[in-house]
Amino acid sequence: MSWLYLGIAVIFEITVAIAAGKAAGFTNLRWTIATLVSGGIATYFLSLALLTFDVGVGYAIWTSVAGVGIVLLGALLFHQRLDWRKALGIAVVVGGVVGLQLSGVA
Numbered sequence: 001m002s003w004l005y006l007g008i009a010v011i012f013e014i015t016v017a018i019a020a021g022k023a024a025g026f027t028n029l030r031w032t033i034a035t036l037v038s039g040g041i042a043t044y045f046l047s048l049a050l051l052t053f054d055v056g057v058g059y060a061i062w063t064s065v066a067g068v069g070i071v072l073l074g075a076l077l078f079h080q081r082l083d084w085r086k087a088l089g090i091a092v093v094v095g096g097v098v099g100l101q102l103s104g105v106a
Helices: 002-022 029-049 055-077 084-102
Strands: none
Touching: 002 029, 002 055, 029 055, 055 084
């Protein structure tokens, strides 16, 4: 169940990043509310996942998987450039997450 909680936390963390970008420095009320509510939900589900995961490992997985998701969605939805350096960075992050998983977490 902790992996499900972590997955939900990742989805809402990605939502935070997208909403924060649209909030225009918290001047757009709707996107500001979306940012804050998504952040609260992401943190709540992360806290549930951390009942099982080591804090450092769970947090590292949460931030890295969300970061990769944000980069990929930025390329797909907002036509941001995804070059070989970003792809290499994503591969390194994925390798790190796999390494954390192989370390015997949850």
